[in-house]
Amino acid sequence: MDIIDLGAQSPTSADYMSYIATMCDALELDYGSYASVNPVTGDVVGYANYSDDWKQHYISRNLHRVDPTLHVASRSIAPVDWQRFERDRKFHSVFRAAADFGVSAQGLTVPIRGPYGDRGLLSVTRNCSIEEWEKLKKHIIGNLQTAAVHLHDSVMRSTSLVRAMGFPTLSAREIEILQWTAVGKLQQDIGDILSISHRTVEIHLRSARTKLGAVTTSQAVGRAIGMGLIFPG
Amino acid sequence: MIVIVDSLNSHEYSDILAEMHRLRARVFSDRLGWDVKVSNGMERDEFDDLDPAHVISLDDKGQVVGCMRLLQTTGPHMLSDVFSCLLDGEPPIRSPHVWEATRFCVDTNLLGRGPTRNSISYVTSEVMIGAFEYGMHAGITDAVAVIDPVMNRVMQRSGNAPYGYLGSPHPMGKVTALAALMDCSEERIESLRAFSGIRHDVFEQQVYEEGV
Numbered sequence: 001m002d003i004i005d006l007g008a009q010s011p012t013s014a015d016y017m018s019y020i021a022t023m024c025d026a027l028e029l030d031y032g033s034y035a036s037v038n039p040v041t042g043d044v045v046g047y048a049n050y051s052d053d054w055k056q057h058y059i060s061r062n063l064h065r066v067d068p069t070l071h072v073a074s075r076s077i078a079p080v081d082w083q084r085f086e087r088d089r090k091f092h093s094v095f096r097a098a099a100d101f102g103v104s105a106q107g108l109t110v111p112i113r114g115p116y117g118d119r120g121l122l123s124v125t126r127n128c129s130i131e132e133w134e135k136l137k138k139h140i141i142g143n144l145q146t147a148a149v150h151l152h153d154s155v156m157r158s159t160s161l162v163r164a165m166g167f168p169t170l171s172a173r174e175i176e177i178l179q180w181t182a183v184g185k186l187q188q189d190i191g192d193i194l195s196i197s198h199r200t201v202e203i204h205l206r207s208a209r210t211k212l213g214a215v216t217t218s219q220a221v222g223r224a225i226g227m228g229l230i231f232p233g
Numbered sequence: 234m235i236v237i238v239d240s241l242n243s244h245e246y247s248d249i250l251a252e253m254h255r256l257r258a259r260v261f262s263d264r265l266g267w268d269v270k271v272s273n274g275m276e277r278d279e280f281d282d283l284d285p286a287h288v289i290s291l292d293d294k295g296q297v298v299g300c301m302r303l304l305q306t307t308g309p310h311m312l313s314d315v316f317s318c319l320l321d322g323e324p325p326i327r328s329p330h331v332w333e334a335t336r337f338c339v340d341t342n343l344l345g346r347g348p349t350r351n352s353i354s355y356v357t358s359e360v361m362i363g364a365f366e367y368g369m370h371a372g373i374t375d376a377v378a379v380i381d382p383v384m385n386r387v388m389q390r391s392g393n394a395p396y397g398y399l400g401s402p403h404p405m406g407k408v409t410a411l412a413a414l415m416d417c418s419e420e421r422i423e424s425l426r427a428f429s430g431i432r433h434d435v436f437e438q439q440v441y442e443e444g445v
Binding site: 072075076077078079080084112113114115117119141142143144145146148149168169170171172173174196197199200203204206207210211 | 239240241284285286303304305306307308309313320323324325326327328329330331332367370371372373374375396397414416
């Protein structure tokens with residue numbers, strides 16, 4: 001999936017909006033929305049590519065106060081398919097009117113947890129048959145997890161909380177593996193050099209990318225060089 | 234049979250959750266001698282208040298015989314906090330595709346040895362299959378599990394050997410503890426199923442013919 005990198009500079013809300021739009025295009029989704037609550041200030045941040053009419057409807061009726069895709073989903077560790085709310089009256093009171101606005105009630109929410117107790121939610125919808133939906137979900141769920149954490153971390157990095165606390169630090173192993181990557185070693189070679197499996201190398205690289213807010217390994221290497229963690233190869 | 238209990242459905246499983254906390258007290262406090270908080274015969278810690286998911290194995294009578302607790306590594310979890318000694322003081326891995334598994338145990342009082350349905354190795358495999366299938370469904374590719382050497386050996390012998398370890402083993406209570414890595418994949422699930430003979434959907438109640 002080609003995804004916009006939000007880690008480089010300070011993104012604006014326009015960047016977040018186009019991030020969501022690009023994600024929906026790439027993953028064959030109709031709509032996407034992101035929401036989080038700042039754990040210190042209680043401020044709610046939200047971005048969505050829904051139509052203005054639906055946003056207006058949703059906001060004017062304060063539907064965020066009852067919407068279980070926000071309140072319930074944030075307490076799960078796994079993505080929550082909205083089928084789970086089938087018997088939830090609150091869900092229907094929010095989404096009953098959604099069809100009139102062209103928004104499908106077929107969707108799922110990816111809950112995100114950050115290191116400081118911060119939580120975020122990335123919700124997506126797609127109007128299609130249930131069979132197609134199940135197939136699509138299986139296909140995109142890993143990418144959705146990546147996109148959700150990337151977006152959430154980027155939003156949180158701009159808050160005073162994370163600026164004050166700092167972001168998760170890299171381990172000595174992660175730095176070592178990034179350094180070998182910077183000089184052009186492949187994962188298999190790095191595994192041989194360090195006497196660990198190539199999948200262990202892969203896990204450390206993934207973790208380093210997440211901590212550096214990078215989408216790709218080369219971005220992570222670039223960022224680590226910029227921060228003085230490793231030397232250019 | 235496996236049930237996944239999290240904060241979305243915990244109100245439907247309060248008895249099972251209480252039984253799970255009692256099992257954890259017997260294993261981690263009584264048997265392994267870990268420094269854990271037990272009150273009213275139940276072991277609980279602050280991570281139980283962070284909306285984890287529990288993978289719970291029930292035997293044919295509906296008794297809790299095994300469990301495991303899952304948390305996302307992107308948020309607060311045990312390796313980022315109380316188990317940091319296992320990582321030699323290094324910061325833990327953080328990834329949207331990696332879950333942390335802790336408090337993994339089976340009931341050695343109720344379960345016997347050998348290959349039967351009521352054995353340690355069967356329930357261990359069942360909990361693992363349940364956790365990996367739940368994880369795969371959620372887009373998870375790997376798990377880091379805090380385990381003791383006995384559990385490590387059971388896993389190595391049951392087609393479920395960790396592919397790596399983080400940090401180094403550390404003394405904890407009467408045993409040592411270590412952080413093991415496992416891929417959350419079709420291959421590993423198949424290997425676990427082949428070893429244990431578990432072919433059915435572990436999330437579905439099985440009906441067994443009596444007297445056969």
